[in-house]
Amino acid sequence: MGVVTDIALGILLVAALLVVVRLVKGPTTLDRAAAADVFVAILLCGVAVLVARRGSTVFVPVLLALSLLGFASSVAVVRFVGREDPVSEPDEHDETDEDHRRTTP
């Protein structure tokens, strides 16, 4: 069983590294928020595998707290972005459509 949990932890480590690459690359805040969300979920998987590996339940409250935290963090980011940062990548914005929308009430 130890081998299985080792392999699972290795796979999860690779997955987490991939997500961290996305977290660093961005390009926008929302991409990073999504990546952070997935990172927390992979962390949840990792802690759960650790629980199975050790056979002890001391980390179960950590799992509960993390699962609540991941949701709260993405909601917070979305609220923040919606208020503060309407366009973080202006070059990706479709200017002509913007103008069309603004001319009409």
Add this chain to the structure above:
Amino acid sequence: MSPQGGTTRPGLRGRLPHRRQIPIMTWMVVFWCGLWGSVSPVVVVGGVLTAFALVAVFPMPTLPPAPRPSVLGAVRLGAYVLFDLLRSSLQVAWFAVRPGPVPASAIVAAPLRSRSDAMIAATAEILSLVPGTLVVDIDVPSGTLYLHALVTGDPERVGDDVRASVRRMEERVLAALAPGALRDGVAVADDVREAKR
């Protein structure tokens, strides 16, 4: 938030909670016992007190009286959701790992049959978990979901495919949560919204 927030009258605070809040308080107590991992009297009493405190301090918008959900429909809905979750997960995972270009995508407008906030919310929630779609925006007055979908087959037919699967899923949601609505048209589902006004 919703206009319902204003109807939780200040006079209710500090007194006994409204009858409609009993389900959510029961759920809080159950959750509390689960978190503590025991159902000893101390934990249950503590949970009840916490639930009272939460309802008094953070009054939730109470839901309108919903139609009685159907147990059989809910079980069937759960089975479909699990099956679809499995299918769409494997599909997206395959798109992620297969060599070659990533699939195209589209935003599709999918009209819903019911206008009830609760039904729209339930359908939207399940849809973004399930069949290869992601809810981008919702127009509540016209009951339209705007879904981002991966194009798996013919690009010309993606809109019809998505709309068909939305319709099927909504029928299952209605069958589970508002069994009368399917039989009598959408009247029951609309009543839920009317009752709020």
Add this chain to the structure above:
Amino acid sequence: MSAWDWVSAVLLLSGSLLALAAGIGMLRFPDLWMRMHAGTKPQVLGLLLVLAGVEVQLVPDASAVVALLFVGLFQLVTAPVASHLLARAGHRSGVVPRDQLVQDDLRVFELECAAGEHPESSPPQDPGPRAEGRG
């Protein structure tokens, strides 16, 4: 290894592989919405499978099993909400490039709203112009 150990091993490994697929999708998919697909579905199922695999090992401990069930349930309920919030924020702040889409009904709807065809609907505008209008 007993039979239950094998079940648990299969669940743990398949869950981890789904999480890996989610990670690859996060890296490979070109825009926010497609990444949300990868980050929602395989991720949720992967976590559920891993949790199930752990549950199999912890079965005698009822409180831990219930706690893990809550973790799974909570993820199942919140993941779609979070992904919808992020997707909508991506749309309303206009950071997602849309020229690659095969079909874009939302743009049609926005143009119709701008033309005043849906007076009862609040058009899904960018927060920027709306904030200006209010201030």
